[in-house]
Every structure is written in C-alpha cells, then in structure tokens.
Amino acid sequence: xxxxxxxxxxxxxxxxxxxxxxxxxxxxWLLAISLIAITAxxxxxxxxxxxxxxxxxxxxxxxxxxxxxxxxxxxLELRLPRILACLxxxxxxxxxxxxxxxxxxxxxxxxxxxxxxxGAATGVLVLLLVEGFAVTASLSVxxxxxxxxxxxxxYLLAMRxxxxxxxxxxxxxxxxxxxxAINSYLITRAELESAxxxxxxxxxxxxxxxxxxxxxxxxWSLILVPAAMxxxxxxxxxxxxxDIAAGLGLPVNRSKTQLIVVSIxxxxxAISVGGPIGFVAxxxxxxxxxxxxxGGIALLPSAAVGATLLLAADLLAQRLLAxxxxxxxxxxxxxxxxxxxxxxxxxxxxxx
Amino acid sequence: xxxxxxxxxxxxxxxxxxxxxxxALVALLALLVLCSIGVGARPISIDIVWRxxxxxxxxxxxxxxxxxxxxxxxLGIxxxxxxxxxxxxxxxxxRNPLAAPGLLGxxxxxxxxxxxxxxxxxxxxxSGYVWFSMAGCAATAALVYRLSGNTGSSVQQVRLILAGAAxxxxxxxxxxxxxxxxxxxxxxxxxxxxxxxxxxxPEVAFxxxxxxxxxxxxxxxxxxxxxxxxxxDDVGRALGVRITxxxxxxxxxxxxxxxxSTAAAGPVGFVGLMVPHAVRxxxxxxxxxxxxxxxxxxxxxxxxxxxxxxxxxxxxELEVGIVTAFVGAPVLLFLVLRKTxxxxx
Numbered sequence: 001x002x003x004x005x006x007x008x009x010x011x012x013x014x015x016x017x018x019x020x021x022x023x024x025x026x027x028x029w030l031l032a033i034s035l036i037a038i039t040a041x042x043x044x045x046x047x048x049x050x051x052x053x054x055x056x057x058x059x060x061x062x063x064x065x066x067x068x069x070x071x072x073x074x075x076l077e078l079r080l081p082r083i084l085a086c087l088x089x090x091x092x093x094x095x096x097x098x099x100x101x102x103x104x105x106x107x108x109x110x111x112x113x114x115x116x117x118x119g120a121a122t123g124v125l126v127l128l129l130v131e132g133f134a135v136t137a138s139l140s141v142x143x144x145x146x147x148x149x150x151x152x153x154x155y156l157l158a159m160r161x162x163x164x165x166x167x168x169x170x171x172x173x174x175x176x177x178x179x180x181a182i183n184s185y186l187i188t189r190a191e192l193e194s195a196x197x198x199x200x201x202x203x204x205x206x207x208x209x210x211x212x213x214x215x216x217x218x219x220w221s222l223i224l225v226p227a228a229m230x231x232x233x234x235x236x237x238x239x240x241x242x243d244i245a246a247g248l249g250l251p252v253n254r255s256k257t258q259l260i261v262v263s264i265x266x267x268x269x270a271i272s273v274g275g276p277i278g279f280v281a282x283x284x285x286x287x288x289x290x291x292x293x294x295g296g297i298a299l300l301p302s303a304a305v306g307a308t309l310l311l312a313a314d315l316l317a318q319r320l321l322a323x324x325x326x327x328x329x330x331x332x333x334x335x336x337x338x339x340x341x342x343x344x345x346x347x348x349x350x351x352x
Numbered sequence: 353x354x355x356x357x358x359x360x361x362x363x364x365x366x367x368x369x370x371x372x373x374x375x376a377l378v379a380l381l382a383l384l385v386l387c388s389i390g391v392g393a394r395p396i397s398i399d400i401v402w403r404x405x406x407x408x409x410x411x412x413x414x415x416x417x418x419x420x421x422x423x424x425x426x427l428g429i430x431x432x433x434x435x436x437x438x439x440x441x442x443x444x445x446x447r448n449p450l451a452a453p454g455l456l457g458x459x460x461x462x463x464x465x466x467x468x469x470x471x472x473x474x475x476x477x478x479s480g481y482v483w484f485s486m487a488g489c490a491a492t493a494a495l496v497y498r499l500s501g502n503t504g505s506s507v508q509q510v511r512l513i514l515a516g517a518a519x520x521x522x523x524x525x526x527x528x529x530x531x532x533x534x535x536x537x538x539x540x541x542x543x544x545x546x547x548x549x550x551x552x553x554p555e556v557a558f559x560x561x562x563x564x565x566x567x568x569x570x571x572x573x574x575x576x577x578x579x580x581x582x583x584x585d586d587v588g589r590a591l592g593v594r595i596t597x598x599x600x601x602x603x604x605x606x607x608x609x610x611x612x613s614t615a616a617a618g619p620v621g622f623v624g625l626m627v628p629h630a631v632r633x634x635x636x637x638x639x640x641x642x643x644x645x646x647x648x649x650x651x652x653x654x655x656x657x658x659x660x661x662x663x664x665x666x667x668x669e670l671e672v673g674i675v676t677a678f679v680g681a682p683v684l685l686f687l688v689l690r691k692t693x694x695x696x697x
Contacts, residue, residue: 108514113517157685157689167688169514170513170688171685171688171689173513173517173688174681174684174685174688175681175685177454177455177621177622177677177680177681177684178677178678178681178682178685180677181621181674181677181678181681182678184673184674184677185670185674188671188674189668196538199532199538200532203525203528203532278521278525279521321533324533326529326532326533327528327532329525330525330526330528330529330532331525331529332525333521333522333524333525333528334522334525334526334529336521336522337518337519337520337521337522337523337524337525338522340517340518340521340522341499341515341518341519341522344499344511344514344515344518345499345515348499348511
C-alpha cells in the first residue's frame, strides 16, 4: 500500500542567480485547469438558485452599483461568503489530506479515516449540547481541542519506534469508533430540536455560512498555507521513507510533528466552519496525483482539486433536491465512500 | 487464526473444564436475567418480582414485570444470541479475527435498507422491516466478502476493515440524506439506530424468536464442519467437507441471526466482535466449543450492557448499543494494537 517513490520529472525555474524553484509542468496545467473550473463553478453558483439574477445584475451587485437590496443581500451576504467558505474549506481539506497521506505514505490516511474528524465533531458537539448554540467562535475552539486531543491519543497509541502508516490507520478507526459512540450518545441526550440541529452540523453543511465564520478561516489559511508550503520539501523527502529521509539529513520526528500540527490545524479550521465534511481530504490528493501525473503527493494541486471538488459538491447539494438543501458532507460522504471502495478494489486487484 | 490444537484440547480434563465453564455461564446468564427483570426505573424488591413471576396477581408490579421487563429481557437474550453467534460465524467464515457486523459495514447496510423501508414503503413495524434488515445484511456481507477476497492473510484482514469502513461511510451518508429529506422518519430512526431494547413493543421479541432459533439451529447443524473451514479450503475439501455448501449455509445463518437481531434492536455494535474473542481466550480455537459458549456469552454481554445502561444515567437510560460501543471500542483498539505489533515483528 505504500506509494511508489516520487518521480522527479521536474523543471527548475531560476528567476535570480542562487534561487531555484523546481516545479512540475503537468502540475501547472492542473492548477490552471482547476482555476478555470473554479471560476466556472463560482459563476454558476452566483447565477443560479431560488433567486435568479442576470449576469449583469450580479456584476452590478459585486461592483456596488446595485440598488435592489434583496439582490445585495442574496449575492453579498449569502452566496459570496458561501463560495468563499467552499473554496477555503476545500483548500484546507485537500492540503491537510495531502500532508497526511504523504507523511503516512498511505493513500488511505486522511483526517476523516483516522478519526480526527470524529474527534473534532465530539469537541463541537459537547459545546453545542452543553453550552447551547450561542457563540460560533467557540465552535472552532471545540473543533480544535477535539481534533488535537484525538490526534494526540491516536499518535501516542500508534507510535512504536516511529509511526507506521497502517497501524496509524487501524488505531484511528478504533478510536473513531469510540468517539462515534460518544457522539451518538450526546445526540440522544439532547432535545429533538437541538438533536436535529446537531445532526445537521455533524453531516457537514455550508448552509447559512456568513462572513463572521469565513473571516477567521481566511486568517487561518493565510497562516497555514504558507506554513505547509514551507514544509513541502520535507514532506517530499519523507515520502522516500523514514530511513532514507534521515539518511539525507532530515530531522524525521521533528518534521513529522510539524507536518501533523499544520495538517490537523487545517482540518480543524475547516471543520469549525463546515462541520465534518468527509472524503475531500481523502480524495483530493489522490485525484491530484493521478491528474498531475506526479509520483508523490503534490500540495498545491491537491489544494486546488480540493477547492474544486467542494465547490462542485456544494453546488450539487444546493440544487439537486431544491428547495431541500442536502448537507454537502453527506454528498461527499456518499460519493467519496463509493470512490474509496473503487480505490480499494482496484488496488487489491493489482496486488493479487 | 490457528487450527485446533490436537494434544491438550481433547483430553478428558479439559473437556470437563470447558463443560464446567459452560455451566458457570448458564448460572451467570440466569443471574443477569433476574437482574434484568428486577432492575428498572421503578424499584421493585426481589421477593415481589419473584411473586409476580410465579403467581401474577394483575397488580401494577406484575404488569411491569410481565409486560415490560420480561419481553425486554427476552429480546436482550435473543439479540445477544443473534449477534454473538453471527460474529463467531463471520470470524469462522472469513478466518479473520476482526470480522464483526459493525466493522464490516453490515450494520450500515441493514440501517440503509430499514430507512428505505420506513421512508419509501412507509413501513414502521418490525414484521415489515425485518425483511429489509435481512436483505441489507445479506447484500453488504456479500459485497464486503467479495471485495476483500478470502486469503486469510493479515493483508486481507486489514482489507476487510477498510472495505467495511468505506461501505459504512457510503451507506451511512446515503441514510443520512434520506432521513434528513424525510424528517418524519428521523425521530423514530434516531432511536432505532443507536441500538436499544427500550421502547420496542413486546411482540417484537416473539416475532424475532423463530428467526433467531432457525439461524441458531443452522449453526448447530454446521458445527464441527466449521473446524474444517478454519484449516483452509483445500484441507477442508480433503477432509470431505463440501466447502461451497458450508459457506452458503453459513451466509444464510449469518443473515438470519444478524438481520433478525438488528431489525429488532437496531444496530448494536461490537457484541459480534467481543464475544467470540473473549470465548476463544477461554476455550481455544475449537468451533464446537466456541459456538455454544458464544450462544451464552452474547446474551450475557447484551443483558449486562442493558442493565448498566438502565442504572448509569438516571433518570434516563443509556441505549444498549452505546454501552456496548463504549466497552467494545477499547477491545477493538486492543486487538488492533496486538495485531499490528505481531505483524511488525
């Protein structure tokens, strides 16, 4: 189940003497195509829905020349923050999954499979059901505490002279099962009304996302994305395996700890806004790897694919059974679970 | 999983020891049955319970004992038998110690089919959706089994878990979409889905009785032939066992046991995982002993969990599925840690 060692079909751009930026040409193509797809999806999301607007109307609203207050409300206060939330959550999840998979050298390692998402959900549920629905800012604290607590437990249990990928996954599934029991317990303790609300949150949904939720996420992304990029070279070395990476002079355990912290913070930031949206973190890096033709995990393409996937899924979730709004996490769960099955069966056929 | 060891396990002393263990379990189960009838929201002293049992006088306590606690206890026993036996059968069939209804996504399959029954066909009673539950069990079991292959190796054991996790996620999400879209089903569904012996109408216990009995009867009939299966297909065939037939019958038995108990109590997790493991630690790898022990140990786990759930969170109750998950998830963690340690050596 370990990945093939990364191919080095890289080109290097030397803008200044002494500066070398290696890149992979196909990754650039993938980034460009993702950007086009994202633009198209953004336009589609802005233009369609219960309240339809002409393209020129949307343009006027965006540039602040709209007099219709309803159009202003719909575009600026409802659709725009949701689009931005989709982009940022998808990006964070894609990046988080990519870091995780690269580090564990296992395509199945992702924050949702190994139980961090369930743990973050537990943190939020405790806050939701104990404290009531008051403060949205405290939810992200709950997600962070829950996610990191779970991560710490899984990491400590799975650690045995270094973290072994498969062991990490199985331990994560076991811990996730335990947390899932706690989550369903918390939900049955609640009144029907708050149980329903908590359950919708648990499915992962971007309904009714507003600016106060999106802005902290934006802030997190501005800190974490550069941090992830700064660590990407270490990740590349780790993909060769711990021994080779150590032989090449990488401080393996410290690098892993840094990568895990960045990965989980990204996931927790995403969860605190959208709830536990499953499988984007699992699928995006794998799709990016296949599409870009890179041997290893590529961070930027994974982030771009993650954002594209979530935008597409959210558009589908909004319009598929309209006016009923499917929580986007359920849609990604159903599609992603099927994708995971496909991934597994193909991999096993190859092994056999 | 290893083959039955030959030297020590057939000696007269170990047979005596195992029989004695069987009697001890019977005594424990009887004690739990009494507790299950005696313990509840309304405190009834043990002599009044006894009087109500032997000579029901139609009083309030007698009604509680006969109308509420007896059916609930019977249901607990049946669900325990169903889950314990089906877990043991799955582990025998797949030769995989991690095989269990919850982990393989079979609970999710049953839940998905039951939700279809509730929302699409408007079925709300047990006798209606027991068929859907069994169909769901059979379909998912066949799918996971097919996906993960049957090599008995440690790679395959991990595969089974991963395939189960993927199926659980996929069907769980689909179930979620349906229950949200059709919010009427949600309120009844959310209590079914945590796995509970509470709030089931008394008739459910009697309706599920023949299904569990039939399944258990099939397991008894298969009995020793499972030992041949545990040795691998080739050895089994050489020993004169019709492997395909045994496998097909086992699948039917699992469907009856697991589907029946899941329809009655909702998906109660981890019983099918814990019971055969605990039993194997006591009696060793001989299926002729594991199966009768599981028949007793399953109800013991379910009844004990149910009783704990009744008294641990007053004034409310904790559903039995939540209690078994709290106990069972650490067991899973332990098994995983032990397994991966062994495979890393």
